[in-house]
Amino acid sequence: MNQTASHSQTPEFGHIPSTGILYQQPPSSVQIAKTNKRAKAKAWMQDILAIAVILGTIGSVPFMVRSCSDDVDRQEQVALKHQLQFQASNGGAR
Incomplete structure (x- = not known):
């Protein structure tokens, strides 16, 4: 009894090569520059926060x-x- 599910929810990927290796375009220089700026800004903010805490x-x-x-x-x-109050009360009783 061979059964094939005709209502399978597995998507069909026709654009995947037979090797099974997916390819992604490398990021553009603009995207790399933007990411680098964000990383530098984040690092600066972390440094400033650490210095402020210290x-x-x-x-x-x-x-x-001073409070102590x-x-x-x-x-x-x-x-x-x-002590003065205690001494005054004992001194008067003598």
């Missing part, structure tokens, strides 16, 4: 140190105020 990280360090220093100063003031 500079932003380095530049944020002084602000972080201010927080330590505030904590010292609160601790000193608490």
Whole structure:
């Protein structure tokens, strides 16, 4: 029983040579130049972004140190105020 599907959805490729090797025209010099410009622009943008991230990280360090220093100063003031309040309440009870 040999059966051939008459309703096959496989497309017919009449333009493919018998060797089965497909051929594509090489890109024109205009297409190559356009692709090269895009690649260069993309590389520049990536470099600029990387530099901006590095500079932003380095530049944020002084602000972080200042913030931490201010927080330590505030904590010292609160601790000193608490100690003075505690000493005043103990000094009056003696």
